[in-house]
Amino acid sequence: MSLKEQLKKDFSTITLTLMAVAIVLNIVLGQVVSLLKLPIFLDSIGTVLVALLAGPWAAALTGLLTNLIWGLISDPVAAAFAPVALIIGLAAGLCAKYGLFKKWWQAIISGVIITLALSIIAIPIRVYMFGGVTGSGADFITAYLLATGRDLFSAVIVTVIGDNLIDKVVTALLAWGIVKGLPKRFTARFPRASAVTE
Amino acid sequence: MLIPHSLYQPGETLVHRLHPLTKLVYSLAAAAIIFGGPGMWLSAILPGLLAILLLWRAGLTGRAVIMVLRLLAPLTLVLFLVHGLFNPQNQTILIQLGPFFVGQEGLAFAALIVVRLIAVLVSSLSFVMTTHPAHLVQALEEAGLPRRLAYLLGSPLLIMPQLAGRVQAIQAAQQARGLETQGNLLMRIRALFPLVAPFIFSALVDVEERSLALEVRGFSASTPKTSLFELPDTPAQHTARWVMFLLAAFLLAAGFWWRANGGH
Numbered sequence: 001m002s003l004k005e006q007l008k009k010d011f012s013t014i015t016l017t018l019m020a021v022a023i024v025l026n027i028v029l030g031q032v033v034s035l036l037k038l039p040i041f042l043d044s045i046g047t048v049l050v051a052l053l054a055g056p057w058a059a060a061l062t063g064l065l066t067n068l069i070w071g072l073i074s075d076p077v078a079a080a081f082a083p084v085a086l087i088i089g090l091a092a093g094l095c096a097k098y099g100l101f102k103k104w105w106q107a108i109i110s111g112v113i114i115t116l117a118l119s120i121i122a123i124p125i126r127v128y129m130f131g132g133v134t135g136s137g138a139d140f141i142t143a144y145l146l147a148t149g150r151d152l153f154s155a156v157i158v159t160v161i162g163d164n165l166i167d168k169v170v171t172a173l174l175a176w177g178i179v180k181g182l183p184k185r186f187t188a189r190f191p192r193a194s195a196v197t198e
Numbered sequence: 199m200l201i202p203h204s205l206y207q208p209g210e211t212l213v214h215r216l217h218p219l220t221k222l223v224y225s226l227a228a229a230a231i232i233f234g235g236p237g238m239w240l241s242a243i244l245p246g247l248l249a250i251l252l253l254w255r256a257g258l259t260g261r262a263v264i265m266v267l268r269l270l271a272p273l274t275l276v277l278f279l280v281h282g283l284f285n286p287q288n289q290t291i292l293i294q295l296g297p298f299f300v301g302q303e304g305l306a307f308a309a310l311i312v313v314r315l316i317a318v319l320v321s322s323l324s325f326v327m328t329t330h331p332a333h334l335v336q337a338l339e340e341a342g343l344p345r346r347l348a349y350l351l352g353s354p355l356l357i358m359p360q361l362a363g364r365v366q367a368i369q370a371a372q373q374a375r376g377l378e379t380q381g382n383l384l385m386r387i388r389a390l391f392p393l394v395a396p397f398i399f400s401a402l403v404d405v406e407e408r409s410l411a412l413e414v415r416g417f418s419a420s421t422p423k424t425s426l427f428e429l430p431d432t433p434a435q436h437t438a439r440w441v442m443f444l445l446a447a448f449l450l451a452a453g454f455w456w457r458a459n460g461g462h
Contacts, residue, residue: 011346013409013412013413013417014405014406014409016349016350016409016412017353017406017408017409017412018402018405019350020350020353020354020357020408021357021361021402021404021405021408023350023354024354024357024358024361024401025361025397025398025401027354027358028358028361028365029365029394029397029398031362031365032365032368032369032393032394032397033390033393033394035369035379035393036379036386036387036389036390036393037386038383038386038387038390042394045394045398049398049402061350065350065351065354068351069351069354069355071322071326072204072205072326072331072334073204073205073326073331073355073358074205075269076269076318076319076322076323076326077269077270079322080318128233129233129311129314129315130273130277130311130315131277131280131281131307131308131311132280133273133276133277133280134273134276135270135272135273135275135276139276139280142280143276143279143280143283143284146284146285146286147283147284149286151286152285152286170390174390174391174394177391177395178395178398178399178402181395181399182399182402186402186403189406
């Protein structure tokens with residue numbers, strides 16, 4: 001299949017509407033879970049859902065646009081992390097493509113892989129643009145590691161991975177559970193969904 | 199619970215009436231110069247000052263200051279604390295605090311980061327606060343962005359209020375059925391799926407209807423489409439966009455050269 005045909009298949013009208021809804025899920029869902037006071041934010045669940053249903057390219061674009069729109073409507077700082085969201089989509093999509101989203105324990109492995117992939121992009125952005133801090137509770141750990149003699153870069157590696165690991169594993173598990181629970185007549189409309197459901 | 203729908207502040211000032219692309223190019227060029235330009239302070243301060251001037255002409259200085267404080271105040275505090283006390287490059291002792299000391303190098307580093315963040319934030323605010331999101335999407339489409347991509351930028355803004363309303367309905371419904379959202383960690387983890395899943399399922403069910411509705415209205419048709427609004431553009435703004443683009447490219451190159459020759 002040529003690249004053009006693949007792109008056409010990956011970006012059908014129903015995939016586009018799925019991506020639009022997924023962008024809103026990314027932005028809105030954090031509000032629901034904040035009620036539970038868990039250390040998760042679920043701001044990439046829509047992206048991972050797109051990754052499972054429509055593949056890595058559609059998911060990467062979903063992540064990128066989520067943060068750009070977020071920057072437009074509420075917090076311009078979020079736009080700086082758009083490349084991170086892009087990598088999350090790409091990594092999740094590739095995991096699904098190579099059969100790492102068939103069983104629940106595979107979803108956990110995928111969550112770990114997504115965390116490692118996003119760290120590669122998130123760490124330089126945090127260090128170079130934000131001086132290694134975020135204004136959240138994770139900064140205590142950064143401060144502690146700096147005080148014990150680490151350099152800024154390795155201190156941020158620890159906080160970024162610690163911050164994201166639980167969140168991305170839970171996100172991957174939830175997305176897996178939801179795609180498994182979707183009716184067949186819905187998932188059948190997405191060419192990539194069979195990599196997860198079969 | 200408030201989910202904001204836009205930072206846009208309606209107005210009729212000169213800044214509001216600028217073409218969206220002009221303001222977009224300005225904020226992107228400013229971000230590139232602030233983080234990539236040569237010299238540390240000057241490259242950060244000049245684009246920021248220009249943006250403050252724009253915000254002042256748009257009558258939005260007060261709102262912009264509140265936004266900057268809300269978004270950057272906690273970060274600023276932590277930056278000065280962490281780097282003042284623990285930056286590994288601290289040599290010059292300013293204040294001794296028991297076993298710790300406040301170092302000059304760390305404070306200078308924190309100050310630079312804060313100035314850069316403020317500059318990049320006011321630059322993007324001068325764009326997003328004076329530009330209606332729909333006008334931006336239209337401008338991008340007129341400039342050649344594929345229509346499908348333009349849809350992806352514009353449509354979430356319209357779906358958001360609708361889905362945000364549903365969040366509250368599902369929360370209330372599940373709590374009425376006795377869902378425990380407080381209690382120990384295990385109880386809260388178990389509440390996660392019943393809170394999140396119905397919301398996602400119902401949002402996904404909409405997807406099919408939406409795509410059918412779009413297809414029926416000729417979304418995939420390749421014929422040119424007419425827009426209700428017209429965005430005024432001027433030759434001067436067209437030139438200004440190119441000048442800003444070239445200036446940013448030049449300063450980025452200069453910044454690379456400056457860093458390669460020992461700048462920080």
